[in-house]
Amino acid sequence: MQIFVDTADLDEIRELASWGVIDGVTTNPTLIARSGRSFKEVVDEIFKIVDGPISLEVVSEDAEGMIKEAKELAKIHKNVVVKIPMTVEGLKAVKVLSREGIKTNVTLVFSANQALLAAKAGATYVSPFIGRLDDIGNEGMQIIEEIVDIFRNYGFKTKIIVSSVRHPIHVIQAARLGADVVTIPPTVLRKMVKHPLTDIGVKRFLEDWKRVPK
């Protein structure tokens, strides 16, 4: 399973990349705005830090505009994956872009049917938003189970990026279901690494080591 970091915070990306567990980065307009930096500044830097798929989102609403933006974004770096919203116009854009060899990540997916259509259009990745479904009282992880089954049944090459992750249990559930990728916010990655028994164990070993005759 690949792990992407879901942030546009350059200091966080730098730190988490140094852990050696990050395969790629996902951003969106909200995350770029939250970084307090310009799009260009963020993007130029991310490619220097992480050598893996980096999702950058278009902001056009019509297929023509999305395709134009996608082509510009794809010129930035070989690792660019263009994030396209799951709309009819988005599907049209994905079809054209996939024929031209531009990688796409269909975002704002909230059902298995949407994921199926995105895969049919030729999406490289689909991003089902689990946390936002949980937020409205649905069982978000259920659509991951459905999408994994459907893609497996028909041998779709489209990869599933479990998105809108809120806590470490989401990551375990996604991994058990066999999702290809989980994109994780820095706060959740920090929780994943921690266990109080590890901290107690390290402390005790270091204390005991002091009592070993030198």
Ligand code: E4P
């Ligand atoms: C995925 O690529 C999105 O950036 C992200 O997971 C959205 O999650 P949110 O619901 O926390 O905004």
